[in-house]
Amino acid sequence: MILLEPHNVIIQTTLGEKIIKPSSLDVAFVDYDGVRFHLSTPQSKTLLLLSMHIRCWDELVKYGALEILQREYGSLLQPQAEPEYNVSLVIDLEQIPASPEDRSAFILSIALFKRNALAAPFELAFKNQKALESSGSGQGELMEIHYRDEEAIYVQASHDRVTVIFSTIFADETDRIFGKVFLQEFVDARRQPAIQNAPQVLYSNRDPPLEIRHLANLRNTEDTGYVTFVLFPRHFTPANAPGTISHIQLFRDYLHYHIKCSKAYMHSRMRHRVAEFQKVLNRAKQEVATTERKTVTGRTMSTR
Amino acid sequence: MSLLAPIICDNGTGYSKIGFAGNSDPSFFLQCLPNCNCYSGTCFTVISGPPVPSKPGQIASKRGVEDLDFFIGDEALANAKTPGFGLNYPIRHGMIDNWDHMERYWEQTIFKYLRAEPEDHYFLLVRPQSPVIVEAPLTQSLQTEPPLNPPENREQTAEIFFESFNIKGLYIAVQAVLALAASWSSNRVTDRTLTGTVIDSGDGVTHVIPCAEGYVIGSAIKHIPIAGRDITQFVLNLMRERGETTAIPPEDQLRVAGKVKENYSYVCQDIVKEFRRFDAEPYKFFERFEGEHSVTGRKYNVDVGYERFLAPEIFFNPEIYSSDFLTPLPQIVDDVIQQSPIDVRRGLYKNIVLSGGSTMFQHFGNRLKRDLKQLVDRRLDASALASGSALKSSGVEVDVISHKRQRYAVWFGGSLLASLPEFYTSCHTKAQYDEIGPSICRRYQIFGSAT
The missing domain is CATH 3.30.1460.20 (Yope Regulator; Chain: A,)
Structure with a gap:
């Protein structure tokens, strides 16, 4: 994975599951840059409420984020956001597109919530x-x-x-x-x-x-x-x-x-190097000649 | 910036359960779709990718990103057949085996799945209680205590998390303690105590772990080689003997047995009575399982009979399944508690907590409680008799706690503990790590219990 994906995987997978089998839900999760999400079913199992808290929301509104969200999500966008969050969407699981392509496109568009706001x-x-x-x-x-x-x-x-x-x-x-x-x-x-x-x-x-x-x-x-x-x-x-x-x-x-990935790569190179050096050191170990030691009476000593 | 929810990572041999604190379920079970059944070998904390090159080659001319070309979890399984890719299991028997792969595994969990900036988050990792030595040589069977997960392992983990990912803080928790914490969600638990016996039964092995005030009594831990996989196999054997399996395509048999186990099994209180009930009214108690051939789509159905209550019975009467291991689970639990220090035994009997998928059978807790109570009472009576009926014990309270979150109890316990305010003060922070070094992970602080 070289590029990061713009959509949120948790939203995508959770929505996909809930469409197949609606159940009550209350999860909070995050996205990059301190964005917090809350996905819940406050009223009924088929009505999902997705709220987002984003640090620079006021600035984004100033630059027209609401119009963009309105364009992308239309009637899903709630006029009043959930408390502690900046913006909310309501997704009715009974009114989503039926064909598999439309459905996955719809899910993807929801998963792009943060991207659209920041756009x-x-x-x-x-x-x-x-x-x-x-x-x-x-x-x-x-x-x-x-x-x-x-x-x-x-x-x-x-x-x-x-x-x-x-x-x-x-x-x-x-x-x-x-x-x-x-x-x-x-x-x-x-x-x-x-x-x-x-x-x-x-x-x-x-x-x-x-x-x-x-x-x-x-x-x-x-x-x-x-x-x-x-x-x-x-x-x-x-x-x-x-x-x-x-x-x-x-x-x-x-x-x-x-x-972070390059650090991980460096670490794996270092581990490899250490393992190689250890092999060299082990090769240099001298074999200890074992001499049998005996007591006066002729009995051998053994370590216990 | 307000504090973002801590991340809970439970990397197991089978599944990795990953998510954010405060939630009731992990956000990701990597490698397995929640509905699919996985059996040994197919379902592991996996990473697939070309092997890490042993020599970098001409580093200056090569500015490739080959080290990023890998997949984890389900995607790893899907890509396993691609030429040049292979499956790797970085965790074996609960211990991290390959640190290179593990580091990359974490890299992708954090950035691709959780989409969290590790610098903004605290982490709670779960340390497996003890690696299970599968092939213990017979000669060593007297020193049965397998080594606990060595502290060096924890140090390496801390090194990766603090140095590669620059996380804010880290807490390495003990599995059994988290399972105890998870039981606080049960409404039968009145005081939040970290003293108790944990029965953790997953797919491979069942552990019985005594815990006193948040510390595991390592010398008394016992393992039972009977767990989910064996129950499935036993169900399959029973169905085979009755001739039900002729209808099922051979490649699906194990899966069907697993489904039968999960959906129809329960623990009975009296095996003889249960047989009688089934024989008297077979139509009432026999169930029908309907399946579909995974390739041709042909429908088939099979009868589900005595295996409904016989399957979990192998915990209580192991002789019906195995000839090597014959001690019933209640007996093992009793032994474990008897081996623990005398002053915590009451607490251990009073708070027996179930965790893991194989303890989810209906009435499992009740049966365990009854059998254990019998054992304890018998011993008390015997000692009363031995003292010439002069001294009589006031009795020992035995209680088994089952709760709704048993399947992911460890993860849930982590989520519960990490949402407490004390969590942040118990964590090892980045500043402490920079000051002291990885050895801070040898210190382990418990928190959250009311006592």
């Missing part, structure tokens, strides 16, 4: 870019999404591109070094002919990029890094846009996943 600023930026393109100059609003405690995504549209900036913080020393290598690799990898069309990636440590330098609430310590993606119109043509949004949202998780 709002990106869609808005793509729209703004289209509007600015005709005027030929100018810049759109700088959108800030504080999706984690100390990290944020900044999205800005200008007349010829959309800039997406991630601020990243590595809690662990080792992670920071791995992260640095990775991010520099991103910059270098673009030189390969196969991925010339990929968006341009810039990485800076400590110094924020020019676009966001004027912001007051930036934290410029040694463990902060900024990754800038420059998306050109070819990356968000109507055909490409959904994929681009799904991937770019998961960038931070993708990065951390791969840092």
Whole structure:
């Protein structure tokens, strides 16, 4: 598994099971970036209530998340969210599409709940870019999404591109070094002919990029890094846009996943090396010549 | 950020049960769909993928991601036939065998299935009580105590979780203690105590584990080589003898026997009476099992008769199934408690907790309680007689607790304990790990009990 999937597996499997066999249910689970879900059947076994808590909900609403959710889920979206959560969907198991393809597409769309909510600023930026393109100059609003405690995504549209900036913080020393290598690799990898069309990636440590330098609430310590993606119109043509949004949202998780995987890989190499060295050491062991020791009366001693 | 729910991981030889604290059921049973029946060999904590290369080759020119190309659980079984892929079982007999695979297994559970950022979560892992030594040489049978899961094992686990995944905090719990905690959900339990005897019966082996105030009395643990797999085999034998199996295609026979065991079996109170009842009114008690050939779709049905109550009877009268192992379960439980320190025995008799799928038979608890009570009373009477009827005991309370969550009792107990506020203070945190090192896992703190 190289790429992380945009949909939530727990929602997908639970819905799939409940459609076949409805039963009462009350589960809480999470998704990346501190998103909390609660799936329950408060009224009847066939009426599922799916609620989501997302840290940056207010910002997302400001950038039009509600319209996107309305477009995706229509009447499923509840006007009043469950207490302690930001947004709720009600899924009636008796009114879901009957054919297997439609059904799995429906389940998948529900499983993409978080992705759709977080897609709002990106869609808005793509729209703004289209509007600015005709005027030929100018810049759109700088959108800030504080999706984690100390990290944020900044999205800005200008007349010829959309800039997406991630601020990243590595809690662990080792992670920071791995992260640095990775991010520099991103910059270098673009030189390969196969991925010339990929968006341009810039990485800076400590110094924020020019676009966001004027912001007051930036934290410029040694463990902060900024990754800038420059998306050109070819990356968000109507055909490409959904994929681009799904991937770019998961960038931070993708990065951390791969840092962890490379650590695991290093560990397995280390274990292998140790096992090899141990073999060498064992070969060097001298065979101890066993001499029989006897007492005066001629009896042998044995260890017990 | 508000604290996110801790993750409970119970990696067993058979299934891995993984989910978030506060829920009543695990979110994932990896490798098995909840409805499918799995038998030895087909259902394991599996990982499939090409073997880890022994030499990295020219590292500079190769920037591949081959080490990410693997599957776990059901997907591993589905991909097992792909060329270059093979099935690996990183856990054997309850012990982690291959750390490379295990690390990658966890990697994928966390990121693909749970979709959790490990840095934001506390983890509760379940440490198996003791690996079962299957082929114990006869000469060593006197020192029957198999080694407990060595602390080095826990240290390695902590190393992986803290260093690879940077988790916030880790708690390594003992299986039996979690099973005791799970019994608090029963309405018959009035005080939350961690003293009791756990009878844990899964697919392979049944353990009887005494626990005193959260600590396992290792010297008194006993294992019984009768568990789910044997019951299924016994059901199959009974059906074969009656000639029912002719209707069932050979490859489905074991599966059908498993279904019969799960759906129709119960524990009777008196075997002779039960036989009589069945003979008097066969139409009332005999059930019909309807199946479908897995390939051709041909329908077939079989009668389900005496095996309904005989199947779980092998716990109480093992001689009807096996000729090697002849001690009934109540006797074993009694022995275990008698081997424990005298001051906890009352607590152990009073709180006998069932856990695992093979203890789910109807009335299993009642029967065990009755048989055990008889044993205890007989001994008390004998001692009263021996003292010339001068001293009479006030009696020993025997109680067997069965509850709704028995099947995943260990996981559920973990979920219960991890949602207590004390959980966070009992965890080993990342800061402590950085300060002290993996050896902190040798310290084990119990919490949550009311006493």
